[in-house]
Amino acid sequence: MLANWMNYGLYFTSGPLSWRFPLAFQLLFPILSIPIMFVLPESPRWLINHGRLEEGLETIAALWGKNLTIEHHEVKAEYYSIRAAIEEERAGQVPLMQVLTGRDKHKNLRRVILGAGTQFMQQFTGVNALGYYMPTILTVQLGFSAGTAKLLAACNATSYLGAALVCLIIIDKVGRRILMLYGSIGCCITYIIAAIAMKVGETRETYRMGSLTVAMFFVYYVIYGTSYAKVPWVYSSEINSIAWRTRGAAVAAATNWICGFCITQYTDIAVTNMRWGFYLLFAMIVLCYAPIVYFFYPETAKRTLEDINYMFDEYDTIFLGKHKELRQLSRPQAFIDAEFDRLSALRLVNNGKDYDEKLDTDHVEDIKSSKSKESVEHV
Missing domain, CATH: 1.20.1250.20 (MFS general substrate transporter like domains)
Structure with missing residues (x-):
């Protein structure tokens, strides 16, 4: 928009200004972007994937807003769901050639x-x-x-x-x-x-x-x-x-x-x-x-990134004709159940360890309950 209005305004001018100003004006935006880069947080998935678990949890809480703390069940739910998906993905890493030939599980x-x-x-x-x-x-x-x-x-x-x-x-x-x-x-x-x-x-x-x-x-x-x-x-x-x-x-x-x-x-x-x-x-x-x-x-709105991983792992996603849940806008119940299973599995694997390494039973039940309510609201 700015370029078009500038083009229109400079149409009525003559001399070097008509081409020098548009070229120089473009420098304004990268110059303004540089200081912003220093205050942007890393994504929670990147932090967790690189072992910076506490920072990842804090970033999730900040992104949720609503003055939620790292102890809130929605924050914990997303944190542990991300961790479970990352651990599953690490366990299933395959060589590049398998990916390029379409033979990897994650497609x-x-x-x-x-x-x-x-x-x-x-x-x-x-x-x-x-x-x-x-x-x-x-x-x-x-x-x-x-x-x-x-x-x-x-x-x-x-x-x-x-x-x-x-x-x-x-x-x-x-x-x-x-x-x-x-x-x-x-x-x-x-x-x-x-x-x-x-x-x-x-x-x-x-x-x-x-x-x-x-x-x-x-x-x-x-x-x-x-x-x-x-x-x-x-x-x-x-x-x-x-x-x-x-x-x-x-x-x-x-x-x-x-x-x-x-x-x-x-x-x-x-x-x-x-x-x-x-x-x-x-x-x-x-x-x-x-x-x-x-x-x-497939639809990606109202899905977590972990849902999308599950979708490609479990469904024949080449042709969506027979999978209504992959076309619907609301989050499918199968995805909600899969998240609950991931969280439950992580709890069993890490049972008895420190706060960063465990997920208590009450929390898992909270996730199951809250996600089921969310599904009903979407439908």
């Missing part, structure tokens, strides 16, 4: 592909094709003046920011799958209408069809902003196991940037040669995402 290769797939889908919605070339498209294809095109691009970026903020609010309430399905169908419809309007506008009703096309671009960005703008980044970080989370995130980010490069590299040529067909192409691509998401992407 890490499949999880990496799912995470990277969301990033592929994000870029091949065509968002950067429109984002980077919006002023050019508005002037060359739709006949707007350069100043008007830059103003429209800035207004569009502002509405996009608002939509992205809405996504942050609803992403856990609505779920990842629903947002991706809605985004696929919604983006497809806007592309089809824009393509038809652009085709009709080549011969008649040029101004009205151009205005309709611009309106569809605005609607597209609102739909994209509330779906594929944020969901892939969340999904790719959730879907991977603890051992493969860093590598999975790296593959997902690389997929995003490589696909983004490919899209932007050829957008100018494609727009020139395909004209309205360029948008029809993306309409067909994003429509294909709907069945892919529905049948192959």
